[in-house]
Amino acid sequence: MENKIIVLGAGIAGISAAYHTKEKYQNVEVTVFEKTNDWGGLCGGFYIPSPQGEFWFDNAVHLSFAPEEYVQKIFHTSSEPIRHIPIPTNYYNGTWLKHPAQNNLYPLSVKEKTLALKDMIDNHNSKENLKNFEEWLRAQYGNYFTENFPMKYTRKYWTVEAKELGTSWVGQRLYTPNLEEILEGAMTNETPNTYYAQEMRYPKEGQYRSFFKSLANQVNIIYNKEAIKIDTYGKNITFSDGSVETYSTLISTLPIPELVQITQDTPQEILESASYLKATSVAIVSLGFNRSDIPKNLWFYIYDEDKFFARVYSPSYKSPANAPKGCSSLQAEIYFSDFKPLETLNSSSKNAQDFFLNHVISSFIDMGICKEKDIICKDFRIIPYGNVIFTHDMEKHRNKVLQYLQSQRILSCGRFGEWNYLWSNQSFLSGKNICDLIK
Known part of the structure; x- marks a missing residue:
């Protein structure tokens, strides 16, 4: 049995992989290396200050409707859930x-x-x-x-x-x-709820990532460690700070197009297949309000193409702990990719931050959602990876890349490690199941 396992990425899949590997195998050293200074990955988020106090915003919308009893047990043991009936x-x-x-x-x-x-x-x-x-x-x-x-x-x-x-x-x-x-x-407007999930859950406190904090507390995570080179022959990883770590088995949650780029001696045909793998990025505009009654729903969709944001959700509706007392919040998601660069939406001379903040705020006012005077904090930032784009032949190229990585004893899991449309419970299970492939 291998005795030194490295996991790249401290998101939900990476933490799950590390925890379940430790649980399944005895006398195994498992270490998670995370390139940022915090855990959570796409399930993490950030605080924004305001005169009323701090607002918490997740990295885009996250809600759990995990049907699996095991996942629910882990999530709800980690953090007591608020249960919402989804009425988008x-x-x-x-x-x-x-x-x-x-x-x-x-x-x-x-x-x-x-x-x-x-x-x-x-x-x-x-x-x-x-x-x-x-x-x-x-x-x-x-x-x-x-x-x-x-x-x-x-x-x-x-x-x-x-x-x-x-x-x-x-x-x-x-x-x-x-x-x-x-x-x-x-x-009639009196119709039954036919949304595919009948209940959505969110932690009462601690934000979405707290659903797996009990696991995060049990694994060894080393922060500010960005992998820049993987030598599969020598079985070692070089990090951006110049340090080098050896491994017996490598588990990665990195986006596989990036993973093959930093893996030495990757064949050209694999690099070419990886180039076919495309994903959206998300520009998120986050707004905090000095009133508690701004959000009327957990989230909503926008079909009008003159409004660039596709989806809006409320962190404070998910949990009141995400906003100061008497306040509320909304976050709008604007998607872009190589097929539709963000620059094509910003036709003005303003920088992206000013342009998209003003666009969302003016749109919200036009839609009757809020008034300018209600806003007490605002933020614009970009999440590099949002969703895998299922272009034609994507699966063929993805499978070719994954088979190559596995031949190099690199096991890949998570949304962008599997390169699949995985919800958070599925990403969690992806990390759990990957340890079965360790030999």
Whole structure:
């Protein structure tokens, strides 16, 4: 049995991998190396000061709906959860609709409902041999709704046209109502909640990452250690501070396109496959308010393309501990990628921070969400990795890269280590399961 295991990255997958490796194998030295000065990774976040006190913002929206009893036990032992019934909403052309919009069209004008319903009922788009996400959407919802709702949102959230995406990632994420549900949702607002999760959970205190803090406290994490070179022949890692560590087995949660770049002697064909792997980045605008009643929902989606943010959620709604007493908060997510650079959205001469802060604030005011005087703190920052983009042939290139890494005794886990659309519970289990591959 190997006796010195290194884990790169102290996010949820890396901490889970380290904890479960220690638990499964005796007399094994397991160390996590984290390039920043804190643990949590994408499940972490940051504080923003204000005259009323500090606000906490997660690195984009995080809520748990883990169905697995084991994951729930770990999460809820670490931190007592607040349980929310998810009732998200949608903003479309000045109108608020319940989510999912396809079976909640009631607030729309009669003319627009008629166009959408006629197309949904008289839908001749084939459901066979679907080649891309656009064909999948048209087959489920007809042309009018598809073109005015999910195709617009796809451009904002995925940063590409729907036809450029495959369909393997869809799963239960998009609801496909029957005709009765569609008609009922067009005639009344009193419809049942058909969101794919019936309960969303968030820690009462300690932010989202506290769901796995009990594990973080039991593993050895060394901070400010950025890996810059991996020698698989000599089994050692060089870090940015010049230090070198040897290993028997390496577990990585780094994004695999970056991982192969720092791995010595990676074949050109593997580097080329890695270059096909694309992900979104997230520019997040975080606002704190001097009133507690600003957020009306846990989160909402925005279809209007003149508003660059795709999704908005409320940290203070998730837990009052995320904001000073009597205050509340919202965070807007703006997605960009190599396919849609952030610069293409910022056509003004202002720097990105000023431009996007002003854009979100003015949009919120226009939407009736808040007034300028309500805002007591604001922040703009970029999260380099948001979501894996499921372009055509992505899985083929991803699998080729992962097979190569495993041949070099590098085990990869987590959202960007597996290069998959993993929720936090799935990333946690990805870290847990990776230790089964240690030989």
